[in-house]
Amino acid sequence: MASIITGNTFDPNTDVPDLSGKIYVVTGGSAGIGFGIVAHLLQHNAEKIYLLSNKEEHAEEAQQELANKWGDASKVEWRKCNLESLKHTDETARGLAKELSRLDGLICNAGLGVGVYSESEDKLDTHMQVNVFAQAHLILTLLPVLRKTKDSRIVSQSSDLHRAAPSSVKFESIQEINTDIGPTYLYNRTKLGQILFAHELYKRLKDGQFGTVTETEGIPWINCTHPGAVKTDQQFQAEEAYGTLGKVGDRIMRPFMKDPVDQGCRPALFAATSPTISKEQIQDAYIVPDCKPTAPSSQAKDETLSANLWKLTKEVLESNIGNLDYTM
Numbered sequence: 213m214a215s216i217i218t219g220n221t222f223d224p225n226t227d228v229p230d231l232s233g234k235i236y237v238v239t240g241g242s243a244g245i246g247f248g249i250v251a252h253l254l255q256h257n258a259e260k261i262y263l264l265s266n267k268e269e270h271a272e273e274a275q276q277e278l279a280n281k282w283g284d285a286s287k288v289e290w291r292k293c294n295l296e297s298l299k300h301t302d303e304t305a306r307g308l309a310k311e312l313s314r315l316d317g318l319i320c321n322a323g324l325g326v327g328v329y330s331e332s333e334d335k336l337d338t339h340m341q342v343n344v345f346a347q348a349h350l351i352l353t354l355l356p357v358l359r360k361t362k363d364s365r366i367v368s369q370s371s372d373l374h375r376a377a378p379s380s381v382k383f384e385s386i387q388e389i390n391t392d393i394g395p396t397y398l399y400n401r402t403k404l405g406q407i408l409f410a411h412e413l414y415k416r417l418k419d420g421q422f423g424t425v426t427e428t429e430g431i432p433w434i435n436c437t438h439p440g441a442v443k444t445d446q447q448f449q450a451e452e453a454y455g456t457l458g459k460v461g462d463r464i465m466r467p468f469m470k471d472p473v474d475q476g477c478r479p480a481l482f483a484a485t486s487p488t489i490s491k492e493q494i495q496d497a498y499i500v501p502d503c504k505p506t507a508p509s510s511q512a513k514d515e516t517l518s519a520n521l522w523k524l525t526k527e528v529l530e531s532n533i534g535n536l537d538y539t540m
């Protein structure tokens with residue numbers, strides 16, 4: 213890819229363009245990096261931001277902080293979306309799809325961090341459900357409105373830890389997914405899954421599975437990002453999983469970690485708002501801080517794995533939601 217990116221800095225205070233008239237959906241916008249993303253979208257005049265998350269008290273705190281520091285918080289509307297419930301995710305997704313006549317960016321940032329194995333109300337590994345399956349359903353449900361919006365963006369917040377996913381992962385069955393492989397692998401597997409899903413989606417859109425690509429129904433810019441090592445509540449989940457060892461590790465690492473609002477939000481904001489994405493045709497890419505497309509792991513480029521994950525996602529969504537508004 214010939215590059216016109218001259219540096220690798222994307223300052224969210226100065227480099228996000230004016231977003232007047234633009235509409236965004238941000239998952240996990242109530243805390244950490246997602247809050248930083250919402251704050252800067254608001255700072256740069258987005259017309260409307262739908263903040264999707266689960267815990268009402270976090271959303272209220274976020275609204276307060278947005279109103280205090282970042283602009284007209286009435287432009288940020290909280291929608292409860294518990295990603296641990298596919299039925300609930302479906303209600304939120306369909307509600308938005310019905311209401312929206314444009315959508316400039318869907319930023320899938322919500323995520324469970326390194327943490328102990330548990331199962332969702334749909335009887336699935338919660339890591340895979342929250343980080344991959346539920347947000348895949350959001351993406352696919354909102355795809356028609358994203359396709360109708362010129363220069364729209366889909367951003368999936370992955371992690372460089374995708375490089376340390378287990379080598380045995382195949383994404384072949386629910387039984388495989390519902391096996392406790394330990395807190396770190398559970399997380400890393402999902403971060404790999406996000407990149408594979410984004411790639412498969414792009415490939416299928418390009419091949420016309422979702423209809424002919426035209427001027428008025430295009431392909432959104434679909435990219436995955438790594439925010440860096442960022443100081444957020446995610447480290448507390450790792451502490452819970454690894455006890456004293458986790459606590460000691462966190463105490464050592466915290467001072468070196470990035471601030472979520474000033475720095476952790478940068479790659480996702482670059483992917484979601486920068487004109488460089490369309491100018492340079494940055495598509496199906498993996499972007500590391502602040503704005504550098506980089507090769508993901510060889511597993512993340514494995515076409516068999518991405519096809520398997522697509523098939524498994526279809527099975528999970530069809531069996532738990534029933535009739536889908538799209539054909540996978």
Ligand SMILES: NC(=O)c1ccc[n+]([C@@H]2O[C@H](COP(=O)([O-])OP(=O)(O)OC[C@H]3O[C@@H](n4cnc5c(N)ncnc54)[C@H](OP(=O)(O)O)[C@@H]3O)[C@@H](O)[C@H]2O)c1
Pocket residue numbers: 239240241242243244245246264265266267268270271293294295296321322323324325342369370371372438439440441442443444445446472
């Ligand atoms: N921090 C890092 O160093 C780092 C590094 C690489 C990648 N990442 C990725 O960056 C993203 C954001 O992480 P963060 O560090 O900012 O984490 P965080 O501070 O823990 O925030 C996580 C967000 O996800 C939401 N969320 C969690 N479970 C949910 C559920 N069941 N339904 C709906 N929303 C849910 C939370 O909403 P509630 O208000 O409902 O709790 C919160 O807004 C994640 O995808 C993470 O994997 C982080």
